[in-house]
Amino acid sequence: TGSSRPQRMLKAVQKNATKGDPQSVISAIDHYCRHKEWAMNVGDDKGLILDSVLTEVNPSTALELGTYCGYSTVRIARLLSPGSKLFTVEFNPAFAEVARQIIAYAGLQDKVTLVEGSSGDLIPKMKEQFGIKYFDFVFLDHWKDRYVPDTKLLEDCGLLKKGSVLLADNVICPGAPEYLKYVRNSPRYESRYYKSNLEYTKVEDGLEKSVFLG
Numbered sequence: 753t754g755s756s757r758p759q760r761m762l763k764a765v766q767k768n769a770t771k772g773d774p775q776s777v778i779s780a781i782d783h784y785c786r787h788k789e790w791a792m793n794v795g796d797d798k799g800l801i802l803d804s805v806l807t808e809v810n811p812s813t814a815l816e817l818g819t820y821c822g823y824s825t826v827r828i829a830r831l832l833s834p835g836s837k838l839f840t841v842e843f844n845p846a847f848a849e850v851a852r853q854i855i856a857y858a859g860l861q862d863k864v865t866l867v868e869g870s871s872g873d874l875i876p877k878m879k880e881q882f883g884i885k886y887f888d889f890v891f892l893d894h895w896k897d898r899y900v901p902d903t904k905l906l907e908d909c910g911l912l913k914k915g916s917v918l919l920a921d922n923v924i925c926p927g928a929p930e931y932l933k934y935v936r937n938s939p940r941y942e943s944r945y946y947k948s949n950l951e952y953t954k955v956e957d958g959l960e961k962s963v964f965l966g
């Protein structure tokens with residue numbers, strides 16, 4: 753059988769990027785997905801917003817839900833301060849395998865812990881298994897109907913502290929209407945929408961940034 757789209761993305765990175773250079777890995781994926789095969793990476797336009805929010809928060813411990821091929825994992829990890837860590841959750845073993853190779857190609861494996869499994873099962877184990885107290889930053893980019901249950905789970909597991917920032921992809925396209933209602937109506941969050949476009953297209957999409965008020 754032939755290769756998968758994630759495997760072809762990995763090949764494009766190995767062919768066009770420089771080992772140990774995260775920016776070249778990001779550019780190689782963006783070029784491939786813009787000119788060869790679209791893929792559901794956060795992309796370069798929304799990626800710049802992700803970069804600026806991440807830099808502003810400068811998290812010690814960050815969480816990503818939905819690794820896919822590791823594009824946003826590389827975007828986040830490349831901006832972490834020394835000693836800071838990113839945990840990323842992915843339940844599809846084939847995607848996790850590609851992501852591990854892309855993260856390693858970027859030279860960021862020491863900053864990233866890829867945990868294989870379902871977010872609903874893993875979030876309650878984060879404290880005991882990884883000695884995590886809180887997440888300063890959470891990037892939500894997995895199944896859109898999981899954003900609300902997993903946000904509630906993070907709250908209930910005491911993994912958010914006053915000032916923790918949630919950044920959610922795709923709140924317009926494909927859309928996460930229940931999530932927008934949840935964070936915008938809750939007195940426990942201060943939310944703001946960053947208008948952009950769906951990766952590699954002219955379709956509107958955006959990111960919702962929500963600060964947990966404790």
Ligand SMILES: CCc1ncnc2c1ncn2[C@@H]1O[C@H](/C=C/CNC(=O)c2cc(-c3ccc(F)cc3)cc(O)c2O)[C@@H](O)[C@H]1O
Nearest residue numbers: 792818820841842843844847869870871893894895925926
């Ligand atoms: C069970 C909890 C749970 N636990 C652990 N891992 C989980 C998980 N639920 C999901 N995953 C993994 O996360 C990734 C899924 C991501 C889902 N993302 C979109 O669907 C999406 C779609 C478009 C778009 C598509 C088509 C269009 F026409 C327009 C837009 C654009 C985007 O940016 C998008 O993010 C995969 O790796 C899953 O294996």
Ligand SMILES: [Mg+2]
Nearest residue numbers: 794893921922
């Ligand atoms: Mg997305």
